[in-house]
Each structure stands twice: as C-alpha cells, then as structure tokens.
Amino acid sequence: MVAQRFTVDLNKPLVFQVGHLGEEYEEWVHQPIVSKEGPRFFHSDFWEFLTLTRWWVVPVIWLPVSLWCMSMSVSRGLSLPEIVPLIALGIFIWTFIEYTLHRFLFHIKTKSYWGNTAHYLLHGCHHKHPMDHLRLVFPPTATAILCFPFWNLVKLFTTPSVTPALFGGGMLGYVMYDVTHYYLHHAQPTKAVTKNLKKYHLNHHFRIQDKGFGITSSLWDIVFGTLPTTKAPKREQ
Numbered sequence: 001m002v003a004q005r006f007t008v009d010l011n012k013p014l015v016f017q018v019g020h021l022g023e024e025y026e027e028w029v030h031q032p033i034v035s036k037e038g039p040r041f042f043h044s045d046f047w048e049f050l051t052l053t054r055w056w057v058v059p060v061i062w063l064p065v066s067l068w069c070m071s072m073s074v075s076r077g078l079s080l081p082e083i084v085p086l087i088a089l090g091i092f093i094w095t096f097i098e099y100t101l102h103r104f105l106f107h108i109k110t111k112s113y114w115g116n117t118a119h120y121l122l123h124g125c126h127h128k129h130p131m132d133h134l135r136l137v138f139p140p141t142a143t144a145i146l147c148f149p150f151w152n153l154v155k156l157f158t159t160p161s162v163t164p165a166l167f168g169g170g171m172l173g174y175v176m177y178d179v180t181h182y183y184l185h186h187a188q189p190t191k192a193v194t195k196n197l198k199k200y201h202l203n204h205h206f207r208i209q210d211k212g213f214g215i216t217s218s219l220w221d222i223v224f225g226t227l228p229t230t231k232a233p234k235r236e237q
Helices: 018-029 045-050 057-075 080-105 113-128 140-157 162-186 192-206 219-224
Strands: none
Touching (some): 057 080, 057 140, 080 219, 140 162, 162 192
C-alpha cells in the first residue's frame, strides 16, 4: 500500500503542518509564493503576533541600543578616534556572522517533523513567502534573546572598555542588514549598486538558493566560493 503524500493546507495555520512533509519539505519550501500578505502561522493570536514585525521597528529599537553601547565605551575611557575603528570592526564582523548564519543555519537540510518545523519558523517561511512584508525582519524578542550570548562572546575576548563599542558596531551592522534586506524585497532601487544588490538577492530566492548568501554585500560569497555564476550562452557553429 502506497503512503499518501501530505499536502499543506495554505488556508490553515502552517507552522505545525510543514513538519509532516518529511523529506519533501526541502522541495516544497523552495517553491515560492509571491504575495505581500503572508499566511497565518499559529491558531493562537498571541504567538501569531510575536511572528509579525514591521521593518521600522528594527532601527527604532536597536539603533538606540547600539548608540548606548558606544557611549558606554566613552564612559569607560575610550576616545572617539579609538571607538570609530571598533565600530567599523563590529560592522565587518557582523557581515561574516550574517553570511555564516544564512549559509549554515538558515539553509540547513531537515526532514524530521521538528526539524522542518523549526527551520520553517527560522528561515523557511521567508523562502516560501519571500514578499511577506511582516515577516522579513527579525522579531525584536528573538533578537533580544540572541544579544546575550553575542555580548558574552565579545566580552570573553575583549576588555571592558572595548566590549560595548565592538558590540555596538555589530548591532549597527545588524540594523543595516535587516533594513537592507527589507529594502531589497520591497523597494525599487534607482542606483546601480542597489539595483545589482537587489538582483543578486532575488537570484538567491528564485534561481539558485544554494548560492549568494550575503545580503549587504557579496564579499564572503567571493571569499568562500558561493558566488552565483551565470553560464555564457553557447556560440552558434
């Protein structure tokens, strides 16, 4: 007797359905549905609310946090010329974190029920519904939770005066990342740089999902060989 394939009902909350797809989840999640309005995730209004975030919430909450961290380094004795390189280094380190998380965590292969469910919540939903404008940036609750291990990691390798500035630079890099990500999906760039960046990122969504993991730049894709390549057309004989 042949087992019947599971079919996701898009009219019902999705989160606890996708796990039943098993090995078929990987193919299903990379067949995008292009709509600005996303699906419902949970039956519970409370949990549903926690998955929805408007893009401007990210800079409103986290830019002040970033600036506060930088001011902490000033109060601990660092001068502005000493802080600026630390902020720049924090932004640079964030670009590497951005690439690493996207490539190795957000695109991890899953097939178990809970593996599929967790992946869908983390990143799969974004690939299935890439234009969902309320699930494009990271929810502030999740960001706040992640701040603690990242702060402690920076603290482990730096001095008390350096830690806040470096962390603040990384936080600034995160804000730039999330705002850029939203922009690439929903804006119509007019400059060559942003046009190319939008094309580069949408190529990751709609053509080659296992390449092009950088959002704010293609630097680490170049370094680690995950830069998408286009085949040159064959010449007629």
